[in-house]
Amino acid sequence: MDTFTRDDVEIIRRETGFNGFYRMDILTLRHRLFRGGWGPELRRELFVRRDAVCVLPYDPWTDSVVLLEQVRVGALDKSERPWLIELVAGLFDAGESPEEVAHREAREEADLTLLKLLPITRYYPSPGGSDERVHLYCALVDSRGIGGIHGLDSEGEDIRVSVWPRTDAIKAMENGQIDNAASIIGLQWLSMHSAHLREEAGAQP
Structure with missing residues (x-):
């Protein structure tokens, strides 16, 4: 070949x-x-465009995920509701590692501390016309007290953060309510690995 x-x-x-x-x-x-x-x-x-990092925050002690909701210009022409349900995500700044981007974006977008980063995959979301590569992670988090409106005023961000039972997030993916690539890939990965993550998590910190 x-x-x-x-x-x-x-x-x-x-x-x-x-x-x-x-x-x-x-x-x-x-x-x-x-x-x-x-x-x-x-x-x-x-x-x-710069490469991106996406993070699915998962609380193994409550079997919950932290999801974000914000308006997305790419959905304006094709969705009745262009506020998409997504993961923590952001673009690389000069000199940053993927792990640094993950921690920075989690703080900025959700006031969230990532306890452990678990690489899922790296992929090209649309290589027919874009050079962007996405670094996708799952992160273990303590979701107690997480929620509300977050984001940087300097970037015009208006992000609603909420905690979902994992099973509800999976249903939202299956019925099309969650319809972006990083979230779908991350939740499918979590479906395969959540039991192991819960077993390995130990006592809640």
Whole structure:
């Protein structure tokens, strides 16, 4: 089986089409073909953005998850209610590790302390047109006293934080109330691992 690498893609030209809060590049490229040789020149727009970290906070002592709700511009044209139910999430700042982003965003978005970070996976949410890569975690938390309205005023954030029984969150995912990729992947992972996490958690701190 042929194993292609980055060397099998030739970027002929790369231009910046837009540069604002996010960036859009216009690439002219060609790549090697499975049947051999090189394909034709292709023109593709690439949505360029910093990588992201998403965290599913899980309280193993109460079998609950902490979820966030905020308006999302990407849902405006396709949802009657563009306030989505999501995980803690944020973009990398320069020099940050994924773990540092996770802890920072948990404090900013939910006033939440992460006790233990558990890597789930890394994935490209839409590689056909975006270079974003998501680092997805589950985090053990103590959810007592968690909730309310949070977020940074300087970033215009208005985030409602609430604690859900895990089984209710799973039902919301199954009926389409929770319909974003990171939350779905995280909750499906938790469905497979929650019993083990509860067994391993020990006494509540």
